[in-house]
Amino acid sequence: MSCNASTIVYSDIDHHTSSFKSLLSGGYYYSNGVPSFTWLQAKQDCEARGMQLAMLDSQSDLDDAVAYMNSETGNNIANDIWVGMKYDMTSTPYVYRWISCDIPTFTTWYPGEPNNQERDPCIRLQRIGFTLRTIGCNQQYDYLCSEWEFNNGTIVKVIDSSTNVNKYTGSTTFSTSLVIADVGESDMGSYSCHVTNSRGVGMGSSIGFTISGRYTDFQADVKKDENFPIVISPQFLYITKYGDSVVLNCSFRGLPEVTSIQWKMIHSRGIFLYNDAASTHYSSGTVMTPDLYIHSVNFQDVGNFTCEATNQVGTTVGDIITVDVIGVQAEISSPTYTVVYGEQVTLDCTIWSKPDLKNVSWEREINGTAVCVDLGNTSKYLGSNKTWHSLLILDADFSDAGKYYCQGETTDLSGRSSETLLDVIGGLPNIMINQTEVRVNASERITLFCEASGLPNVISVEWKKKQNGVFISFTGNIQGGDINSPPLTFSSTTLGDIGEYICTATNLLGNTASSPVLLDVIKNEPMCPCSCEFKRKLDYWASQNTTNYTMAELRVILAPVLEEIKRNLTVDKSTLTKTKLKYISAKDNRSSASQVGAVGIAFMTVVIGGLILIDILSIRRHVETIKSASKPFKF
Template sequence: MVCTVSANPVHTSVYWQKDVNGVATNINLSQTSKYSGSTTTSPSLTVLNAVIADQGYYTCNAQSSVGTGTSSQTFLGVSGSTPSVSLTRTSFTGNYGDTITLGCTVSANPAANSVYWQKVSGSTTSTVDMSNSRYTGSSVSTPSLTINNLNSNDAGNYMCLAANSVGTGQSIQGPLTVIGDVPVVTIRQSTYSTNIWNTITLACVVSANPAHTAVYWTRQINNGNTETLNPASFSKYSGSAVQSPSLTINNVDISDEGKYICHATNVVGTGQSSETFLDVIGYAPTSIAISPSSISVNEDQAITANCTVQGSPTISYTWFKGNSTTQFSGGYLLQIPSSKRTDAGTYQCRASNTYGNANATVSVEVKYIPDVTITQPSQGSVGQAITIQCSYVSNPGATNVIWSKGNQGITVDGNKYVGGSLSNPSLTITNLAASDQGSYRCSAVNSVGQGDSSSVTLSVDTSGK
């Protein structure tokens, strides 16, 4: 914008003003990349790289010692507009994994100096990061955007934007739809039921685009955790494969009961079915038996009995003795490490589960050497008869009773000595003599061994002789 100054005295400064909303605003000449001139020797103002914002009314001002002179207003008009940007299609569709180009055309005067793309997902708008190798284009020479290896995250609304010195223009939003998703996995029944030891198949159907590349099953175990089933390493299972996604469980037992989920994976991700519950039907304990069927031990030997039964779910075992309702022991084994005679009797094994119980009994015999008791006799007199009391208990029954005096055995002859038999073990000594005085002991014998009483001392009063 040309300005000439005539001044006397000579002007000392020149400056320009622009009318901004009715207010004269000084031009900032420190912006050397934008303005030049406006000096005493070159008062005209040059506006570099004019843009729409530069349009308006300008005045040239010169100042001397007398005052400031101002030119009339001159109007600067700037021609040109923001770029016109349009998409080649109103919407775009691509398959997962494919390459797609979102076409964009730009018409601009002045020429566009940059092109970029934005993606709108919900309420979020983000600029496409062209440093990502999946994207190409989005330049002044090639404004269209090419996306390689499409995935579900690429879906959304896209805008093409171009900028020039006037401003920025943008296209309408063009939705991009990506065809393909995680597999759709369906289990045909919400509940399966089977008897224990049977084989059952949990049916699973997979629909996937892109095609699924793996199938696996998970099961929720008792503590709430989830385990992944592996048919390849466990012959109990079969199936669970891309071509046969259903799961077959062989020889079902109670531990197989629980919640199952079928999973299928493709390049998009992993889809899973809803839960299905496998109900395993068990049965009450049956075919109960105790081994050995009868037990006979010598005292201090161990007693061991094994209770076996069929049934499911898990069996619990309780042992009772005789008619007692108090638990004697638990577990399938009855064990008494060192038996006593009081351990003899009948023992009952009770096997129980949630479906019922079963009982079996075993008879236990504890053999022991005779337990012999002798009673201290009172003092006898010469010529009298005296009886030394003896009794015993024995299992099995005693086969002989033996008396001894000191270290010598006594022969019961029915005259001097009477008794000393199984039915009458006490010993009667007739016609006492001083020689009968001494230490006596009663013994009983059975198949286990010989039991001896303690020793007693017989005193004979010889004063009346």
């Protein structure tokens, strides 16, 4: 069946009445009464009678046809009948058309039809139930013929591309003009151009002419009125399985020509424009290919769609097309999840289904094999039911790691999600200390540092002391050393605190011990008794920081000491004899005496100065010893 949907033109020419009975308003039906015609034979027989196979494109058409089939005039037809509809094999995907090439706007399909369109391309009307069913075209049935007319008080005849091709040409969507050959008196009258689609009939202005001579050809051009586009949506409901593809059909006509096609989805969240360049889920939906292809349909495609056509005059919105989906769609929210050992985790899953869900289950992969999750173990798993599809894993351990799948089932259908990967992390606690050996004076306060961390979280911290080669718990004058304050503090150390200590931390996976810390306590020893004068000097020098004195400052500080030494070394010469004066280097005017005296003075000065210097250095060392003894030991 080659289709060019025809422009319909009416004339004042008498129509063929024959013996056909009037049933519809302006329609005639013929019944053969003997089920011996294939679909093609029935079509040809109707055309030989100047008619066409019946097109039942409205409820009233169907009602009248049923009444006719049940009437005596219709011979009480008891068999199924051929009608003028057939699968258009030139369209992809399948489209059914009336023999006028129009896509049906009204159908009464038998449940589950149409199907097997390539094997059963022809359509019959069932005698029982009066529904349409597909069938092979070589089957034999009764048939109905019809001739459509427009009645405004006079009889007018339809002229289209199949009407007396020797007399009329044109009257198509590609050549809308009507060419009348061999014009005669019977051709006189008023002609008008009618355009029909699913929304109704449009009429052009009338053209009248009379015959005043002999004409071999006469062409009457009909004015083409500019108007909004006409959008044709032949099917208003598409029901498809989840994962299949579907094509929403849309065609259009218009003058001026249509310049753009726009598909929209009407959703509860708003109106969404389809953009072919930004989507792989949809395709086409253009002027060249106006049908909208939805690839791998899912439940997010459920809703209402409209096809809009635009030309220079404006935009026409087509009828609402509803898409519904049957099946089960299960989706995981995240491809991966991570949980700490001992904690809980929720694997999120959402399931859409039609009909309603009967069961929700989870599977996990173990060594490459899918194993059902034991949802009956409520101490381990929660969720996974018809109202909450997600899986809650309590107290996760390393054996829970792996791939998981969410699955939903209806009575007859099921759907499985893509995989999600669960990773369980964790380990023994980590411990950090900053000392391996500590020395402290008895009675002093000291803190042994410890810091613990880990996943799972640390739940306890404890210090242990080594006794008889084994680390054991202990008590004493201590503070801290627990989960709230891991460092261990000795408020006043004793010799009994000497020993090795370790810090231990515990979590759900076990415990970790630090390296040993050696604590050494120094016993306090009393100083040796000394004279008060010596202690005064020690106290004095202990208060002096000799390390930073310059030589000039030392001379000032040591001036009293040097003066006292000088007095002690001075001799009263008035009480000495001349011989003793010589021994003490008293003044002697002799030149030899002067030379010897000078040498002696120099020698004595060097000796005395050396003694003083030695004394100073000795005192300094003693002062430093005292200072270090009076301060705590540093490590």
